[in-house]
Amino acid sequence: NGTSQTVEMDLGSGWEGYQLNGTIKNLYEKRNWVNGTFHGGTDDGSGSSGDNDSQYVSNWTFKSYETGGGANSFSGNYFDGIGDPVTGEDYLELRIDKEGGSNDAYDKYDKCWWETIFTLPRGRVIEGEINLAVYPETQYNLVGGTGEFGTHFSIQVILNDQVIDDKNLNWLEDQGQNGWYPLKLQLTNWLDDPNVFPTGVKIMNLTIQLIRNGPSFEYAQYGDYQQVFIDNVSLSVKAQVNATQIGLQMNEQSVSDIDWGNGTVGQVNTWITTPVEVKFNSTEVRPFEMGGYEVDFTTDLNLFARKMSDDSDYLPNFNGTSFEVRNDSSVAWQSYARVSVPTGYEETNMTIEFPEDLNITWVSNAEYPDTNILKYIDNSTLGILKISNFSETPDGFWWVKGISPNYCSDLIIYNNATGPWVLNNTFLSGDYINITAKITNSPLISGYIQQTSAKLHIRFPNGTIWTGQTQFQSPDSNGL
Ligand SMILES: [Ca+2]
Numbered sequence: 324n325g326t327s328q329t330v331e332m333d334l335g336s337g338w339e340g341y342q343l344n345g346t347i348k349n350l351y352e353k354r355n356w357v358n359g360t361f362h363g364g365t366d367d368g369s370g371s372s373g374d375n376d377s378q379y380v381s382n383w384t385f386k387s388y389e390t391g392g393g394a395n396s397f398s399g400n401y402f403d404g405i406g407d408p409v410t411g412e413d414y415l416e417l418r419i420d421k422e423g424g425s426n427d428a429y430d431k432y433d434k435c436w437w438e439t440i441f442t443l444p445r446g447r448v449i450e451g452e453i454n455l456a457v458y459p460e461t462q463y464n465l466v467g468g469t470g471e472f473g474t475h476f477s478i479q480v481i482l483n484d485q486v487i488d489d490k491n492l493n494w495l496e497d498q499g500q501n502g503w504y505p506l507k508l509q510l511t512n513w514l515d516d517p518n519v520f521p522t523g524v525k526i527m528n529l530t531i532q533l534i535r536n537g538p539s540f541e542y543a544q545y546g547d548y549q550q551v552f553i554d555n556v557s558l559s560v561k562a563q564v565n566a567t568q569i570g571l572q573m574n575e576q577s578v579s580d581i582d583w584g585n586g587t588v589g590q591v592n593t594w595i596t597t598p599v600e601v602k603f604n605s606t607e608v609r610p611f612e613m614g615g616y617e618v619d620f621t622t623d624l625n626l627f628a629r630k631m632s633d634d635s636d637y638l639p640n641f642n643g644t645s646f647e648v649r650n651d652s653s654v655a656w657q658s659y660a661r662v663s664v665p666t667g668y669e670e671t672n673m674t675i676e677f678p679e680d681l682n683i684t685w686v687s688n689a690e691y692p693d694t695n696i697l698k699y700i701d702n703s704t705l706g707i708l709k710i711s712n713f714s715e716t717p718d719g720f721w722w723v724k725g726i727s728p729n730y731c732s733d734l735i736i737y738n739n740a741t742g743p744w745v746l747n748n749t750f751l752s753g754d755y756i757n758i759t760a761k762i763t764n765s766p767l768i769s770g771y772i773q774q775t776s777a778k779l780h781i782r783f784p785n786g787t788i789w790t791g792q793t794q795f796q797s798p799d800s801n802g803l
Pocket residue numbers: 366367368369370371374375376400401
């Protein structure tokens with residue numbers, strides 16, 4: 324009741340959890356189903372033979388069965404313990420009186436019992452235990468009579484018509500006369516008996532019975548009556564339960580039922596710090612007198628996370644992304660990116676985004692850097708590569724290559740060696756150079772066209788750069 328348990332999951336630095344799924348399995352719950360303390364208020368003030376005090380005891384009913392010739396008398400008194408001369412406690416009575424006459428006559432199968440009937444809305448039962456205390460009242464009357472005759476009466480514990488335990492009164496007396504004796508009955512041998520625990524929701528009948536089960540004959544030593552008190556009866560059961568029956572929650576999210584002992588739960592949230600805490604608790608609160616309950620289960624937890632930081636750890640001395648372009652050529656790009664999956668996670672979906680005009684021609688991972696795996700990748704959406712389940716351990720450097728259009732066209736070079744600007748690509752010391760180019764007015768780049776910068780490198784014949792110049796230019800709407 325009211326307790327919880329928390330487990331922790333690690334989350335990699337720079338990763339953000341966005342969905343937490345829990346699968347609940349082997350969900351078992353253990354509780355007592357029987358209120359048998361008989362702490363139910365005042366009795367009728369009379370402990371007379373022949374009383375049936377069922378009306379004073381909630382959920383319990385006294386019944387009897389008379390057989391044979393002369394009529395025996397049966398009594399089921401409830402004693403509230405107030406001023407009780409025997410124990411000072413509250414309890415129930417089981418009593419059989421002899422037939423009238425000179426001998427102490429009882430018939431085989433004369434019996435009386437208290438029973439309680441309740442619903443057990445649980446699945447498969449894997450543990451069960453009945454507890455009760457019995458008190459053979461021998462202060463005025465040795466129950467069962469002496470010696471072997473004492474074995475002719477029994478206290479029986481019966482669950483759904485199956486006798487779970489049978490203790491004859493002689494045995495009980497040997498445990499101590501005029502005292503409470505505890506009985507603890509394991510139901511191990513009955514768990515798979517469909518008569519005791521049928522499948523699905525179970526209607527249960529727990530009966531505590533005093534019975535004459537020895538031979539039927541008269542003998543003066545049996546005594547005038549047989550009297551046993553019972554108290555503190557409980558039936559504790561560990562069984563499959565539906566998550567909703569106990570209000571099972573994960574991080575305040577209710578677990579949904581699948582079937583007995585199985586459930587599922589999901590939570591959408593944002594987790595950015597590690598460890599991620601996952602708390603389980605149950606919300607059902609039982610009445611105090613029924614005690615608490617214990618919950619057992621196993622769970623598979625899946626935290627789905629995505630990498631949010633764009634920091635990358637490139638290969639040493641390698642530009643993360645580079646491109647190569649020549650006059651009248653397209654632009655050839657290549658990019659290295661490092662993939663690192665946090666411990667305990669696997670990469671199930673990796674998305675690489677890039678400009679929509681880039682036609683990807685090559686993807687390789689760290690494991691097989693010389694193998695183009697593009698054909699295994701969904702590139703049906705412009706600007707997006709969707710990589711699914713390619714490897715559980717994609718850690719390392721991925722290499723992506725692609726081609727994009729060259730948006731710089733109509734590159735024209737002039738000089739003014741003869742006065743006016745004329746087309747020329749030969750230059751001498753002292754010449755002025757005029758270079759014009761057109762930026763293609765593509766919808767893809769029209770939004771950025773005002774951010775164009777022009778870079779001019781003048782190289783020596785061996786390719787090394789002699790001088791460079793970078794100018795920020797603002798082309799007009801035609802890209803000029
Ligand atoms: Ca009474």
